[in-house]
Amino acid sequence: MPETPPESSSEAPLNNARPSHPLSAAEAWQFTASRAKDTTFFFDFDGVLSPVTDDPDASQPVPSVLGVLEQLAARVARVAIVSARPVSFLRSRFQSLEHVDLYGLYGLEVWHDGDVVTEPAALPWVPPMAELAERARAELPEPILVEYKRLSVALHYRTAPQLAAQVERWGHEQAERLGLRVQGGRMVVELKPPVDQDKGMVISEGVLNAGCAWYFGDDMSDIKAFDALRAREAVDPDFFGMCVAVANPETGAEVSSAADLTLESPEAVAGFLAGALPAFGR
Template identity: 50%
Template sequence: MTATVSESRKSGFFFDFDGTIAPIMRDPGAVLPVPGAVERLQALSSLVGRVAVVSARPAAFLCERFSRAPQVALFGLYGMQTVVDGQVRTDAEAEPWAPVMRGLAADAARDLPGEILIEDKALLVSLHYRSVPALRGAVERWASAKAAELGLREQHGRMVVELRPPVERDKGTVIAREAESLTRAWYFGDDISDGRAFDVLRCREEHDAGFMGVSVAVANGETGDELARRADFTVDSPEDTPVLLDQVISAFPGHPPPALTLDG
């Protein structure tokens, strides 16, 4: 913490969204950040060089949730979307895959049982089996066959399989680029895809003696154990992330944590 405060302008705080600063819910469209998270990220963004959210969510979804934190950078669809001056920009390499992904979403709706929630995010299709965990195997087999047929990437997560274009974008590539000019970087995540960001921080530490990475895992009974084993710190739930951030914020001289509000 002291090292981060002393190099605050060269420090960055990066966050996954679902399961990290927001609860996991059966209806993904209904999810909001946990109370106090937006305020903490905004407060941090005035204290350190970079604060960003890196998620599989579309950037437009993140923009709605973080409208009160304008200094927080937002990366959607694993970095295939960024927000520049309030406008969502889509990666030029990923964009040509839109028709393939549209076809995939239609195939999923036709082939998979009705209980599977299909989220069509234009360049990423999420297949949620949370309401019927017994269908996991069937969903994974279907997704693997489609990934092989269409040349797509597969990402497994908490009760979800995601398919996306084969472009080099993931939480690790985003963090590697974002942390390039930083000497301190913290990453908060809860799921398998967040392990890529942990790896990037660890690798940078091994090759750069002046760099310090801090990996924070948000525990969960689904995929959280593996990530927790590799983390520097673990918090018990998304609701505890603002509590940890309060400790960080209050380590900065003259900066008490912001007052908690009920609307997130």
């Protein structure tokens, strides 16, 4: 069962020393509130802020999460969404949020203060990715949904799980042919440029000047983000990181085993955050 956040902010932390893992949600929120102005929250999108859908284009954040993220951003140093989706997609879902940074395509694109910055080393791969998407649509069976993301191509087999082996084989063949990297996920094979960038690297850089950080994830790629928080704690005795898994029947067990806390759904994430906001005051 997921832990519940503290009901109020009336109690101050017993001391300002970094707490040890494992600890309850209430203890984590209490300590985080004491370092609010030095804290960053990171969230994956699919499966964390939005339910996973058969059609990726149909994914929307749960209604209550928009207001919660904006309120949280007003209370802490920074809130960011780190996703495999392009920044253009994330902007279409979070355009009402003024104080939330967006990392698209595992950090190859970044939206910050009204500007999109693309990793220069990835730009030459835009034409090959477009060609790869066309090849995938022509060569893979019709139930496979091909998602072209400008700098990556995702092959979704959620509606045809019996084709998983065929999709994975085709994806690895194309990766070898073009020199691409393969990213596995929840019922998806994604082909990416050979550019060093992943969620772990985003988080490692993002916490350099933070004293506290939380990461909410649901997929195998999010374990790298969890590892980045653990690594920061290992070298900085004052840094505190919390890893939160959002359970699912596909990758939930492995992701949950790497996390400090587990929540049951994107709706539960929104409720968990809303319940903790009073700990930060106004």
